[in-house]
Amino acid sequence: MALMTLTKGMPLHAAQSEQVKTLEVILKGTVMIDSPNFTLHAGPGAILGLAEKPGEGYRFNYKAEADAQVMQYPYESRDDLLRIIQANQKIAPLLAAEAVRLACEALNVREQKLDYNHTTYNRIMDDLALYPELCQSLGEYPQSFESVQHLQPPSHEDGISDWECATMRALLQHADTLRKNCYSLSPDIAVGFILMTIRYYEAVTKACELSRAYEQDLKRQSADFTSAVQLVRARIAEHEQGFEGDENHAGVIENALDTILSFSAADPEVTEQFREGILAFRENTNRYATTDDARTTRRALGKLFYEIYFAAFLRSMDAPDKIPAAVKMLFQFGFVDEVLAGEENTSMLHSMISAYQPDPAGKVLTAYEWLKMIYEMKVEPSKNEFDQDYPTWLREQKTSGEIKEEQMNKLLTDGKSRFFFEAKNFFTIGGRVTFGHAASFVPFFDKLNVTRPLAKAYVTTESVNSVFSRIRGVDFGLFSRQRSYFNPAIGVNQLFLNEVIMPYVVLTPIIGCRGSLWQEIEGKDRGTPARMLLPVFHTEDLDACLLQLAGDFRWEMCKTEQGVHWNDVSDPSLTALYCDYLQFFKKNRQLSEENKEKLKTALKRYSNDFKKVFIADYMTYVNYEAAESPRLNKVAREVLFTFCPFPKEMREKMADNPQYRDLIKKYDTQQQGKLRPLAGLINKLKKENIEVPEELIKQYQVLQA
Numbered sequence: 229m230a231l232m233t234l235t236k237g238m239p240l241h242a243a244q245s246e247q248v249k250t251l252e253v254i255l256k257g258t259v260m261i262d263s264p265n266f267t268l269h270a271g272p273g274a275i276l277g278l279a280e281k282p283g284e285g286y287r288f289n290y291k292a293e294a295d296a297q298v299m300q301y302p303y304e305s306r307d308d309l310l311r312i313i314q315a316n317q318k319i320a321p322l323l324a325a326e327a328v329r330l331a332c333e334a335l336n337v338r339e340q341k342l343d344y345n346h347t348t349y350n351r352i353m354d355d356l357a358l359y360p361e362l363c364q365s366l367g368e369y370p371q372s373f374e375s376v377q378h379l380q381p382p383s384h385e386d387g388i389s390d391w392e393c394a395t396m397r398a399l400l401q402h403a404d405t406l407r408k409n410c411y412s413l414s415p416d417i418a419v420g421f422i423l424m425t426i427r428y429y430e431a432v433t434k435a436c437e438l439s440r441a442y443e444q445d446l447k448r449q450s451a452d453f454t455s456a457v458q459l460v461r462a463r464i465a466e467h468e469q470g471f472e473g474d475e476n477h478a479g480v481i482e483n484a485l486d487t488i489l490s491f492s493a494a495d496p497e498v499t500e501q502f503r504e505g506i507l508a509f510r511e512n513t514n515r516y517a518t519t520d521d522a523r524t525t526r527r528a529l530g531k532l533f534y535e536i537y538f539a540a541f542l543r544s545m546d547a548p549d550k551i552p553a554a555v556k557m558l559f560q561f562g563f564v565d566e567v568l569a570g571e572e573n574t575s576m577l578h579s580m581i582s583a584y585q586p587d588p589a590g591k592v593l594t595a596y597e598w599l600k601m602i603y604e605m606k607v608e609p610s611k612n613e614f615d616q617d618y619p620t621w622l623r624e625q626k627t628s629g630e631i632k633e634e635q636m637n638k639l640l641t642d643g644k645s646r647f648f649f650e651a652k653n654f655f656t657i658g659g660r661v662t663f664g665h666a667a668s669f670v671p672f673f674d675k676l677n678v679t680r681p682l683a684k685a686y687v688t689t690e691s692v693n694s695v696f697s698r699i700r701g702v703d704f705g706l707f708s709r710q711r712s713y714f715n716p717a718i719g720v721n722q723l724f725l726n727e728v729i730m731p732y733v734v735l736t737p738i739i740g741c742r743g744s745l746w747q748e749i750e751g752k753d754r755g756t757p758a759r760m761l762l763p764v765f766h767t768e769d770l771d772a773c774l775l776q777l778a779g780d781f782r783w784e785m786c787k788t789e790q791g792v793h794w795n796d797v798s799d800p801s802l803t804a805l806y807c808d809y810l811q812f813f814k815k816n817r818q819l820s821e822e823n824k825e826k827l828k829t830a831l832k833r834y835s836n837d838f839k840k841v842f843i844a845d846y847m848t849y850v851n852y853e854a855a856e857s858p859r860l861n862k863v864a865r866e867v868l869f870t871f872c873p874f875p876k877e878m879r880e881k882m883a884d885n886p887q888y889r890d891l892i893k894k895y896d897t898q899q900q901g902k903l904r905p906l907a908g909l910i911n912k913l914k915k916e917n918i919e920v921p922e923e924l925i926k927q928y929q930v931l932q933a
Contacts, residue, residue: 229302229315234292234296234298235292238292241288243263243285244287251277252276252300252301253273254274254276254297259291263287263288263433264440266338266341272322275312275422277303282303309419324417325403325406327421328400331432332399337432338386338439341435349382352453366460366464373453382442386438386439448496455490481554488540489502491540492540495539505528506672509529515674515676530671530672538651557581559596560737562673563672564673569674580686586689591732591757593732595735595764605641610653610747611653617750622639622640673737678739692770699774701875710726718918718921731758731760732759735762741763742768744760744761747759748784758781772847775846778846780839786802819863826861845864856885865888865891869891870895879895902931906924910924
C-alpha cells in the first residue's frame with residue numbers, strides 16, 4: 229500500500245506497455261480512463277483497474293485530469309479486491325456508489341455510439357432517396373452507389389439487455405439511499421456490487437468495439453456517396469447564392485469543413501480525426517499556448533491537414549471543373565472552416581478567390597498552380613531539405629534498396645510521385661518557413677493569426693512584380709544570366725549573351741512574415757529560374773522581404789556560377805571579394821577606425837555570417853545609395869557597384885558624385901570595350917546585307933543599359 233500524488237496531465241498507467249499489478253483508489257482529484265472506444269472520468273472513491281485483469285497488459289490509459297491523490301494496493305487476483313474493501317470499510321459505500329456511477333457512464337457511452345450509428349445510417353438513407361432529385365436540379369445524371377443500397381442498420385444485439393441498463397440507472401438514481409441503507413450494511417455487499425459492475429465494463433468495451441467497427445465499415449462503404457452528395461449540395465448552394473459568374477458577390481460559405489472533407493475523399497479515419505481536431509481547436513481560446521500538449525496538438529493537426537490537402541489536390545486533378553469555392557479557398561489560402569477563419573475573413577477570402585486571375589507570365593504562382601505544374605510534369609520538382617533533386621533522391625532510394633531500378637525508371641516520369649515529393653518537401657517545409665514562427669505553426673487559416681488587414685497583407689502578382697520592378701530599376705542585372713551563343717554562319721564561334729530569367733515566386737497558403745529563396749537554379753542548369761517562397765498573406769513589409777530575397781539570390785547565384793572558387797579572391801567575384809573584405813577588414817587601410825568598429829558590430833549582430841552582412845549592405849545599397857544618400861563604406865560600395873551596377877540613367881545622374889565618379893568611369897570604359905567588337909560585328913553584317921540575329925541586337929541594348 230502506498231500513497232501517490234499525481235499532478236495534472238501525469239500518466240499513471242499506459243495501455244499495453246505494462247502489466248496489471250496494482251489497484252488504485254482515488255482519494256481526491258480526477259483521473260481519465262481512456263481507450264480507443266470510450267473515455268471515462270473517475271472521481272474520489274473510484275477504484276482504478278476494475279476493468280483490467282491481473283497479470284495481463286493494461287487495456288486502458290490512466291492519466292490525471294487534475295491534481296490527484298491515489299492509494300495504491302497490490303493486485304494479483306480478484307480476492308485482493310475484498311482485502312482492499314476490508315481495509316477501507318469506512319469508505320466502502322462510496323467505493324460501491326462510484327463503481328455504479330462509472331458503470332452507468334460507460335453504458336451511456338455505449339448508447340451514444342448506437343444512437344450515432346443509427347442517425348448516420350438514417351441520414352445516408354434519406355440522402356440516397358433525395359440524391360436523384362438533387363442531381364436533376366443541376367441537370368446531371370445521378371451516379372450509382374450499390375454499396376450504399378445494400379447497407380444494413382446497426383444491430384442492438386451486443387450482449388447488454390435493456391433490463392440491465394434500466395437496473396443500473398435505477399441504482400444510480402437512488403445512489404444516496406443505497407449508500408446509506410444498503411452498501412453500508414456489510415463490506416461483502418459493497419464488494420458484490422463492485423464485482424457486478426466489472427461485467428458491465430467488459431460488456432461495454434465489447435459493445436463499443438462492435439459499434440466502432442460498424443461505424444468504420446459504414447463510413448468506408450458510404451464515403452464516395454457521402455462525398456458526391458455533399459459536393460452536389462455545395463454546387464447547388466453556389467448557384468443559389470449567385471457565386472458563379474459574379475466576381476463582386478461577397479458570398480456566404482457554410483459547412484466548409486464538410487464540403488472540403490467530402491471533396492477530398494481522404495481516408496475516413498483521417499477525415500474524422502481532422503474534423504474533430506478542428507472543431508476542438510477552434511473552441512480552444514488558448515490554442516497557441518507554448519505547452520507541450522498544445523504543440524503536440526498543433527503538429528498533429530498540421531499533419532492531418534496536409535493529408536486532406538493532398539487528397540483534395542489529387543481529386544481536383546480528376547474533376548477540375550467541379551471544385552467548390554470552399555475547396556479553392558483551401559488550395560489558395562489554407563482555409564478549412566468559416567468559424568475558425570471568422571465570418572468577415574471568410575467573406576474576404578471568397579471575394580479574393582472569385583476575383584483571382586493567374587499571372588500572364590506564369591512566374592508568380594499560387595501553391596496549387598505550382599503543384600499542378602509539378603503533377604503535369606511542366607517543371608521539375610524542387611530540391612528537398614537535403615539539397616537532393618528528384619532524380620538524385622530516387623537513385624538514393626534505389627541504392628538503399630527501397631526501390632528497384634525498374635521502379636526508379638517508372639517513378640522518374642510519374643506525375644503523382646513527383647507531386648508527393650514536391651508536396652512533402654517544398655510545400656510543407658516551405659509553409660513552416662514562410663509562417664515565420666516555428667513554435668506556433670499551423671498550416672491552415674486561423675483568424676487569430678490575422679495581425680494585419682487581409683486586403684493589405686494579400687500578396688498578388690501585381691504587388692510582387694511591382695517590387696521587383698523597383699529593385700531592378702536600381703540593380704538592372706539582378707536576374708541576368710550569361711549564356712554562350714554560337715553562329716558559325718556569320719562568323720560567331722562564341723559570344724556571351726545576357727539573358728533575363730525571372731524567378732518563380734510561389735505563394736504558400738499561409739499567413740506569415742517571411743520569404744525564402746529555396747533554390748537559385750533547377751538542378752545543374754544555370755539557365756533555369758530561381759524558386760522563391762512567399763506567404764500569400766504577408767504580415768510584414770513586402771518590399772523589404774523581396775529585397776532581402778534579391779540579395780540572397782545575388783549571393784547564392786554567384787556561388788553557383790563560381791563553384792569551388794566562390795570565395796577565391798584570385799578569381800574575383802562578388803562573393804570572393806566580399807568574403808575577403810569581411811575577413812580581413814581589420815588590416816584594410818581604406819577603412820577608417822569608425823568603419824571598422826561598425827563592421828565589427830555588424831559581424832557580431834549576424835553571428836559572423838558573411839552572407840547576412842552582404843544582404844544587409846545590399847538592402848542599404850538599393851534603398852539609400854541609389855538615392856544618393858551614402859551609408860556604405862568605400863570598400864563595400866566598390867564591390868557592390870562592380871557587380872550590381874546602377875542603370876545608365878542613374879549613372880549619368882550620379883556621374884559627378886565623388887563617391888561614384890571613378891567607379892562609373894571604370895564601368896563605362898569596360899562596357900565600351902565590350903560594345904566595340906559587337907558593334908563592329910553588327911555593322912559588318914549590315915554591310916553584307918546579312919540579317920542581324922535578334923540575340924545580337926538585344927545584347928547590344930543590354931550593354932548600352
